[in-house]
Amino acid sequence: MAKIKKGDLVVVIAGRDRGQQGRVLEIDKERDRVLVEGVHRVTKHIKPGTSRDNQSGGIVEVEAAMHISNVMLVDPETKKGTRVGYRTAEVEQDGRTRTKRVRVAKRSGKDVE
Known part of the structure; x- marks a missing residue:
């Protein structure tokens, strides 16, 4: 069972984005992956017309999933x-x-909540 839930404030403890904080947007329990808002952004090439948001296509930046062991919950008291x-x-x-x-x-x- 993961000790981190959707909506938690976490800090990245490993990787190129070490030290950055963000809210958890999504958790994939099967692959032990977590999607954190504003952290681990990658460039993605989108074909024209494949999504409603980007009808013209091009290069966009999106958050990529990272392993759940690379994030740690932020203490509500000490931050x-x-x-x-x-x-x-x-x-x-x-x-x-x-x-x-x-x-x-x-x-x-x-208590954390």
Whole structure:
């Protein structure tokens, strides 16, 4: 199970874009890939008429997927990269007590969400 989810703020820890931060746009769990907004941009050659956005074709820059091990969640308190752990919490829901797994930043100990 991936500890990074769609919408999380992550920092790149390896590769040419090391140190850059961005939001996770998409996760491919089968290939362990993640798409981060504004990071790992590559040039792509588009044929004319293949997409609605670019009817004329040409060269465009798009985000490329990178391996999930090359990104790290940003700690909400220190704004630096952190590992992720889990803890169980008792949650009152519909009049019943349920246990729920909550993500926790290892660096500061604060809940992530």
